Amino acid sequence: MSEALNAFEARSAKEIIARRTALELKNGMVVNLGIGLPTLIPQYLPSDIRVTIQSENGIIGLDKVQDDTRHPHITDASGKLAAVASGGAFIDSVTSFGLIRGGHVDVTILGSLQVDQEGSLANWMIPGKKTPGMGGAMDLLAGVRQVIVAMEHTARGIPKILKKCTLPLTAVHCVTKIITEMCVFNVTDTGLVLTELNPQYTIDDVQAVTEAEFAISKNLTEMNIV
Amino acid sequence: MKKQLSAKQAVDMIPDGAVIMCGGFLGCGTAHRLMDALAASQKKDLTIICNDAGLLEGPNGEAYYGVAKLIHNHQVSRLVTTHIGLNPEATEQMNAGTMRIDLLPQGSLAEMIRAGGAGLGGTLTKTGVGTLVEDAKDYVVGRQNIDGVDYLLMRPLSADFALICGQQVDEEGNVWYAGTARNFNQVMATAADIVIAEAEQLVSVGEIRPEDVQTYGILVDYIVNGGQDDE
Structure with a gap:
């Protein structure tokens, strides 16, 4: 077994996704991370990469809470205790969404229930079953230029990458990249393009659990992970 | 000097059926003493405009955190909000048809309140x-x-009352917020007829530097000292 394959075999789907997505972050970027899997990404950032994490409830420079930074009035967007990084700032909700809608956040990374080949995304409600609400997701998707969906490829085998989303949309034509444990798709004006493949899988494996149509990049490579 | 009220006196001003903006984000920055008093008052048929539906349990194990107290008491007939996913009781009441929930994007909610407070159409x-x-x-x-x-x-969105909470409130109603507690408080103070500011700490005028005032005393009508005993 090759060394590269070993790197994948040893890791869970979520860890593979987080390690691959970390490579999307470049020095100096302002980033907003959705709840769940995306919050795992910062721990895999290469040590020479510094990013500023924006938290929509009011932090520029979100940091992990340590014992000496614990403060009852510093929380993240899921209501959990958080901290502000050195050089960071606290802002109100109007300013926070002004930054998001004004294009001052470089990239947003979030999970999704469904994403489709037109780059539309559905993650805020399942009619008749679950209506948590959109929170800040609609604003992030409409306002941030780079939207990366980082999610497991299927929901227990049921495709999540579709020709057209069937659930109520969070935003239309917004996704720029999809990263799963199996592969990476770029979302282009003409549809999805497979650019990287986890060596544990074949293109046929991906096709079997992807409802959307996709092209295969002529520069297709093995999936990179940190 | 702004008039100081107990939490109960403040809540006594609120009639059944009022439209109330409640600051805070999942309870951080919410006027908790005013929530307690409002819950005890049994005022009903309230329309609450708030980022979220609060939490079933607060960070220190408190039962019903933020506006969740009012929802639990069935005092809210309409909730204008962005997210209810962390308060299953809100979903239950929505599904039962006893509380109307209007979901709006968080940034839109903030800007709609800003428009309401800034005289924009x-x-x-x-x-x-x-x-x-x-x-x-x-x-x-x-x-x-x-x-x-x-x-x-x-x-634009506006309300009869805004219930806000700051870490420090001076006797003129100037407010300074700690950490992320500013969230919706600052804009809500611009968009309601009557603004009640709960003070975690009531301070003398001048103790908050003019540069640090985040909600201006000219917007605040009453102060509730969250540190003092009710009555």
Whole structure:
């Protein structure tokens, strides 16, 4: 077994996704991370990469809470205790969404229930079953230029990458990249393009659990992970 | 000097059926003493405008945190909010038809309140284009195309009362917020007829430097000292 394959075999789907997505972050970027899997990404950032994490409830420079930074009035967007990084700032909700809608956040990374080949995304409600609400997701998707969906490829085998989303949309034509444990798709004006493949899988494996149509990049490579 | 009230006195001013903006984000920055008093008052048929539906349990194990107290008491007939996922009771009441929930994008909610407080006729945003938000006619005038880009024209929002909470409030009603507690408090103070500021710490005028005032005393009508005993 090759060394590269070993790197994948040893890791869970979520860890593979987080390690691959970390490579999307470049020095100096302002980033907003959705709840769940995306919050795992910062721990895999290469040590020479510094990013500023924006938290929509009011932090520029979100940091992990340590014992000496614990403060009852510093929380993240899921209501959990958080901290502000050195050089960071606290802002109100109007300013926070002004930054998001004004294009001052470089990239947003979030999970999704469904994403489709037109780059539309559905993650805020399942009619008749679950209506948590959109929170800040609609604003992030409409306002941030780079939207990366980082999610497991299927929901227990049921495709999540579709020709057209069937659930109520969070935003239309917004996704720029999809990263799963199996592969990476770029979302282009003409549809999805497979650019990287986890060596544990074949293109046929991906096709079997992807409802959307996709092209295969002529520069297709093995999936990179940190 | 702004008039100081107990939490109970403040809540006594609020009639059944009032429209109330409640600051805070999942309870951080919410006027908890005013929530307690409002819950005890059994005022009913309230329309609450708040980022979220609060939490079933607060960070220190408190039962019903933020506006969740009012929802648990069935005092809210309509909740205008962005997210209810962390309060299952809100979902239950929505499904039972006993509480109407109007969901709006968080940035749109903030800007609609800003428009309400700044005398604007609405706010134009790309957020929500092509989604169910377009169907919320109480809140959306419709699609507008400006220079080839589609926007939604969102109506301004205002309220009878805003209940806000700051770390320090001076006797003129100037407010300074700690950490992320500012969130919706700052803008809500601009968009309600009567603004009640709960003070975690009541300080003398001048103790908050003018540069650090985040909600201006001119907007605040009453102060509730969250540190003092009620009555």
